[in-house]
Amino acid sequence: xxxxxxxxALESDPDLWHTYMEKLGVDGNSFEFIEIYSLDEDYPxxxxxxxxxxxYPDNGSTPxxxxxxxxxxxxxxxxxxxxxxxxxxxxxxxxxxxxxxxxKVILKPNSPLADFxxxxxxxxxxxxxxxxxxxxxIHEAHEETAEQGQTEMxxxxxxxxxxxxxxxxxSNKLYELNGSTRGPQAKFIRELKDESFHSHVTREIKxxxxxxxxxxxxxxxxxxxx
Numbered sequence: 001x002x003x004x005x006x007x008x009a010l011e012s013d014p015d016l017w018h019t020y021m022e023k024l025g026v027d028g029n030s031f032e033f034i035e036i037y038s039l040d041e042d043y044p045x046x047x048x049x050x051x052x053x054x055x056y057p058d059n060g061s062t063p064x065x066x067x068x069x070x071x072x073x074x075x076x077x078x079x080x081x082x083x084x085x086x087x088x089x090x091x092x093x094x095x096x097x098x099x100x101x102x103x104k105v106i107l108k109p110n111s112p113l114a115d116f117x118x119x120x121x122x123x124x125x126x127x128x129x130x131x132x133x134x135x136x137x138i139h140e141a142h143e144e145t146a147e148q149g150q151t152e153m154x155x156x157x158x159x160x161x162x163x164x165x166x167x168x169x170x171s172n173k174l175y176e177l178n179g180s181t182r183g184p185q186a187k188f189i190r191e192l193k194d195e196s197f198h199s200h201v202t203r204e205i206k207x208x209x210x211x212x213x214x215x216x217x218x219x220x221x222x223x224x225x226x
Contacts, residue, residue: 007139008146010090012055012163012219016145017094023141025111026098029226036220039202039209048225050104051097051167052201055090055219056208058162076100076169076186077117080125081179084133091142092179093163095132097223100167100177104225112137125185161217166201168192174200 010016014033022028036052077099081092098105099117107114116135120128132138164178166189174189174197181187192200201220209218 007085007088007091007142009087010142010146012090012221014221016148017090017221019148020141020145021094021098021113023145024113024138025108026113027106027108030104030106032224032226034222034224036198036222039206039220049197049222050101050225051165051223052197053090053093053097053163053165053221053223054201054205054208055161055163055221057212057217058160076167076175076177077102078125078128078177078185079120079132079179080129080185082126082129082133085129085179088142089161089163089179091132093165093177096165096177096179096185097167100169101223105223112141125179129179166197166204168197176204 010020014035017033018028018031021031031050034049077096079092079095079099081089085092098113102117107117112135116131116138120131123131162178162180164176167175167177169175172192174192176187176189177185178187179185189204190200205218205220212218
């Protein structure tokens, strides 16, 4: 068993993520992860997609800062990706996706995630990171899930890729949530208005793919209603 300070990277695998979230206490009948195969703005119907998680190559140029700021515009749940969690960008994105959809995703009472979100409800993003770092139940489930992946486990270091989440706030605003950014972990993109969640997200991702100079090693997965 790895030490509590060692967190391995997770693969981008919807089935693996589903098993992981179930281990942590999310009711498996209340959600599913679906892989998005097209960036066409009219595909697919996203009325049941609660959040998008985007994986893209990362050369390590984005620093992990030492301070976080509060999100002012909306009451969002955010968590910092501190240095000790530098290989946990997938977990951070999953927590951002689930933590901002607790009215839709069902957590089993007294489960690891139910307890975690309850303990961190009024904490700052930095405080939440420290609580996560020392959560033995989440750590155990995390390491068990990492061991189930198809590729060799990657130890705690910059792993060559990064995950971010996109969510819609209660005021119908699109946010990008990135645990490793300087300042706030939530970046306001725009109000949705008459356009769909999916169309706005794919527009953002197309821009990021252009910035990758044609690198196609990216993946988009939706947290959706089952």
